[in-house]
Amino acid sequence: MKNPINTLPTTRREFFKLAGGGIGLLAFSRFAPSFLVQSTLAAVPAPERDRGILVIVQLAGGNDGLNTLIPFEDAQYYRLRPTLAIDKKNVLRLSGTLGLHPGCAELGALFQEGKLGIVQNVGYPNPNRSHFRSSEIWESASDSDRFVSTGWIGRFLDNTCSGAPGAPANTAAGADPLAVHLSGEVPQSFLAGRAHSTFGLNPDLLRRRGNKDNLKFLETLVNESTGADPGGQDNNSFLKQTMMDALVTEKRVQKVLTDYKPGVAYPGGAFAQSLRNIAGLIAAGLSTRVYFVSLGGFDTHHNQAAPHQNLMRALSQGLSAFQKDLEAHGLSDQVVTMTFSEFGRRPMENESKGTDHGTAAPLFVMGAKIKGGLHGTPPSLDLKRNQDLAFSTDFRQVYATVLDRWFNCPPDAILGKPYHPLSFL
Amino acid sequence: METTTGASTSRSARPPASALSPHEAWQPLPAAHWDAAAARHLFRRAAWSAQPADIKRAVDEGLPATLDRLFPAPIALFDKPKPVAEYENGIPAHAAKLKTAATPDEKRELQKIARERSRQSLQNMAVQWLSFAARPQLSAQEKWVLFLGDIYVVSYEKVNRSDQIWTHHDILRRHSLGPAPALAKAVSRSPAMIRYLDLQASKRDAPNENFARELFELFILGEGNYTEKDIKEAARAFTGYRLDKDGGFYFAPKQHDNTPKTVFGQTGAFTGDDIIDLAFRQPAAATFVPREMARFYLSDHPIDENQLAALGAWWAGQKHDLRALAHRFFGSRLFYAPDYRGNFIKNPLQYYFSLLQDLRLDVTPAPRLTVAPLRQMGLHLYNPPNVRGWVGGRSWINSATLGARRQFAQSLFTPIDEKKINADEKAEFDAARAAGNGRFTVNNRTLQRFVDMPPEQIADIFLREFLPVKVSPGYRESIIRHLAGDGNQQPARVLARIRDTAITLLQSPEYQLC
Incomplete structure (x- = not known):
């Protein structure tokens, strides 16, 4: 076990010990979390904590791929981007022809260390340019003309968890959520065919003063009688029990985050803080397999240059701090991080010094076990007016690679058909 | 100030559901039992929420007048949203273009554009409907339409046309408070339903049983109240139901099997409408919608079969009129029994x-x-x-x-x-x-x-x-x-x-x- 900082209760005894030290009312709950009740029934196998963890970083709004990975020797790039092109001398060179946005200094360093891979020109056939629909396609991993109501992570959870017959979702081992998102909304990727323990940590709430008090208040209400019969069969008791399970998780998570000592200083901003929190949860040894975090603001239709630069900086500094933190805790072997965005932007800039919705874009994969460097092929920029990029790598090839080589999960079952894996893992 | 305790004392004096005889269960709630707590229960169950002004008015006006307002004679219609109409109007032009498409790729591209228009207009419709159904005066009606849509189910995933989804709900709404057989007949002509249950694939010489089966099992009677032979014979009566090139319903006499069929023991050259009338004459039809209502509005636990039978017998006597059923159900002593207060999980x-x-x-x-x-x-x-x-x-x-x-x-x-x-x-x-x-x-x-x-x-x-x-x-x-x-x-x-x-x-x- 690499991480001795596991402060989470996994047995009834531990739970009550901890409860005395601050978990508070939960210990006296008449609506005891069901994992406590169940853990007395059977010897629970230890949670497997050495399995690979995936961190998904959503760049919401549609990241401008062409100004992220820049073909600085291509005259077409400068033709398409009369005002928005990044000057050749400012590009952070990765190869003879390609380089990163100048805001990505830290990512450039990771690339040089072989810890960052860039998959070029990722998209899908018959691209859709609606934010909502294209996000749905990425998160459900469906073809653009098919509608799938589950997400690729949800199906992965359906698949992995079917192998443990009779193991209730709320045993001590299963008390850790299988997937955690740090976003205001539950990602569509998490939608599953069956119910799994997933957990949302709203970054806006964490920052808010008084959130802890609210949580405690909700906990009090759950415990207060409304005529519901503890252990009873009525709907109110059922709701109270289900909510108590969720609150226990929330408390444990909050305690972990409060106690966490990062190995590096994270930059300011909600995105970096969310990454810090993910590192904290990983370091605490949760058996959670997937984390999802979102960085928004990429829908840059007007005066794109300055906001995009800020976003690139936030992404680069945040990811780099996260990777260094994992290294400091000796956890970097366990984690792969990948980015995605619903689409790239139109190669030709618009009349308002911005860019409109486009198609393919590069995405980042990061981790100690990653084969760094450039993967796939760059797009051709020999384009007509307002023409879009033709993708060369299907995003489901990226998923297939992660599922197969990181999760040891048969990708065809999740993705519905075979996709050729890539070489970054 | 009214207190929750006050409300509950009067409530606890009421007999539990089990104490009501099948006959008593559906008798109108005595006026003396109609109070703010009862009104809140009605509004939360039959509509979306209990707003103080509505509760006050309901208590003042009494239960029958309140039911008249919740389930009124004139039904408010939900107009076809503009993007849905635009999508629908573009279909003939789209079909013409598709015909002249030179390559399979071009064809695929055209189909993709049409699908996307349909999907975006569906999203728009969803948001507009939410606004429509959120209006307090329409809440009970639209919840009722939602309930009927949970019986006469169609899914966009299969239908793939926003205009047909709209039409389907328009049919449900227009017939929502009329005779149930008329609703079933109208739904059998709903283009969305015809697509969803493969009715347009049903040919005279090869009838498709999907629709006939669900009609008996999920729309009118419930499982166990028909035989496989009833389904096979009934399916023949629904042959000839077709969609024209624009997606509208028409009847193709040449595709219709007009030979005699034997369904529920009766023989005749039945049409689809005849089959629906025959089905409603089956005893099981009388309790099917009431049972679904109890599940949707009242409780996760099945209600007493004798009580259900009493309501069914009464409803059959009302020629299966849905407004009469709604008034009876939401005005009954059983509906206000303490067993059913504040213990149903919101969808x-x-x-x-x-x-x-x-x-x-x-x-x-x-x-x-x-x-x-x-x-x-x-x-x-x-x-x-x-x-x-x-x-x-x-x-x-x-x-x-x-x-x-x-x-x-x-x-x-x-x-x-x-x-x-x-x-x-x-x-x-x-x-x-x-x-x-x-x-x-x-x-x-x-x-x-x-x-x-x-x-x-x-x-x-x-x-x-x-x-x-x-x-x-x-x-x-x-x-x-x-x-x-x-x-x-x-x-x-x-x-x-x-x-x-x-x-x-x-x-x-x-x-x-x-």
């Missing part, structure tokens, strides 16, 4: 609408902030999981959906980040605001009216307006304590505590009930 739409109405908010005109959260709560609008519709009850609740509910409640108290609104959403926001429907989130101004009230008074208002259950003194005390907080009387701090208390109550297990 995601009910949770959504009750939040909007309790907080007096407008529907946010963006699928991302409406359709998507509903989906996270487990309800994918226009896409029920299968032909049985939604399972309901506890199946709505798990840690993920409960988390989604909590986050949604929280989001209604958080200003929408205008910077994060996508350009295509901006126009919809502006239009809603221009129409005076721009209250998307609760702001401090809304909560201002509570600032000068003592915590006890705020607690009582919140409890009465939000929660359908009687709470213990301790529960009320905790709310008062949270409102009082550290005693800091700075207006901003007081407001923050009121806001936090409201959010927490709306997230509580009790608020998930109705």
Whole structure:
């Protein structure tokens, strides 16, 4: 076990010990979390904590791929981007022809260390340019003309968890959520065919003063009688029990985050803080397999240059701090991080010094076990007016690679058909 | 001030459901039992929420008049949304282009564009319908349409045409309070249903049984009340139901099998409509809709079969009239029995609408902030999981959906980040605001009216307006304590505590009930 900082209760005894030290009312709950009740029934196998963890970083709004990975020797790039092109001398060179946005200094360093891979020109056939629909396609991993109501992570959870017959979702081992998102909304990727323990940590709430008090208040209400019969069969008791399970998780998570000592200083901003929190949860040894975090603001239709630069900086500094933190805790072997965005932007800039919705874009994969460097092929920029990029790598090839080589999960079952894996893992 | 205790004493004096004889169960609730608590129960179950002004009016006017208003004679129609009409009007031109497409690629591209138009207009329709159904005066009607749609299920995933989904719901709505056989006949001509259950693939020489089977099993009778032979014979009667090239219903006599069929022991050259009439003459038809009503509106536990049979017998005598059934059901002694008060789990739409109405908010005109959260709560609008519709009850609740509910409640108290609104959403926001429907989130101004009230008074208002259950003194005390907080009387701090208390109550297990 690499991480001795596991402060989470996994047995009834531990739970009550901890409860005395601050978990508070939960210990006296008449609506005891069901994992406590169940853990007395059977010897629970230890949670497997050495399995690979995936961190998904959503760049919401549609990241401008062409100004992220820049073909600085291509005259077409400068033709398409009369005002928005990044000057050749400012590009952070990765190869003879390609380089990163100048805001990505830290990512450039990771690339040089072989810890960052860039998959070029990722998209899908018959691209859709609606934010909502294209996000749905990425998160459900469906073809653009098919509608799938589950997400690729949800199906992965359906698949992995079917192998443990009779193991209730709320045993001590299963008390850790299988997937955690740090976003205001539950990602569509998490939608599953069956119910799994997933957990949302709203970054806006964490920052808010008084959130802890609210949580405690909700906990009090759950415990207060409304005529519901503890252990009873009525709907109110059922709701109270289900909510108590969720609150226990929330408390444990909050305690972990409060106690966490990062190995590096994270930059300011909600995105970096969310990454810090993910590192904290990983370091605490949760058996959670997937984390999802979102960085928004990429829908840059007007005066794109300055906001995009800020976003690139936030992404680069945040990811780099996260990777260094994992290294400091000796956890970097366990984690792969990948980015995605619903689409790239139109190669030709618009009349308002911005860019409109486009198609393919590069995405980042990061981790100690990653084969760094450039993967796939760059797009051709020999384009007509307002023409879009033709993708060369299907995003489901990226998923297939992660599922197969990181999760040891048969990708065809999740993705519905075979996709050729890539070489970054 | 009316207290929850007062309401409950009068309630506990009522006999439990089991004490009512089958005959008594459906007798009108005695006028003396009609009080504010009963009215709140009615509004929370038959509509989305119990608003104080509605409750006062309902108590003043009495139960029969209230039912007349909830299930009125003239039905309000939901107009076809403009994008749906535009999509529909473009279909002939699209078909012509498709015919002249030179290559398979070109054809695929055209089909893709049409699908996308359909899908976007569906999203638009979803948001517009949410606004329509959120209107207090239409809430009971639209919940009733939702109920009928949970019987006569279609799914966009298979139908793939927004205009047909709209038409299907328009049919349900127009026939929602008339005779049930007329509704069934109209639905058998609904293009969405014809596609969903493969009726257009049913040929004279090769009848498709899908529709006939679901008609008996899921729409009119229930399993076990027909034979396989009944289905085979009935399927022949529904041959010839076709969709024309624009997707409208027509009857193709040449494809119709007009030879005699034997269904439920009777023989004749039956048409589809005859089959529906025959089915409604089966005893099982009398209890089918009442049983579904009890499941959708009343309880997860099946109600007593003898009580059900009594209602069914009465309903059959009313020629299966749906308005009569609604009035009988929602006006009955059984409906108000203590067993059924405040213990039913809200479905995601009910949770959504009750939040909007309790907080007096407008529907946010963006699928991302409406359709998507509903989906996270487990309800994918226009896409029920299968032909049985939604399972309901506890199946709505798990840690993920409960988390989604909590986050949604929280989001209604958080200003929408205008910077994060996508350009295509901006126009919809502006239009809603221009129409005076721009209250998307609760702001401090809304909560201002509570600032000068003592915590006890705020607690009582919140409890009465939000929660359908009687709470213990301790529960009320905790709310008062949270409102009082550290005693800091700075207006901003007081407001923050009121806001936090409201959010927490709306997230509580009790608020998930109705």
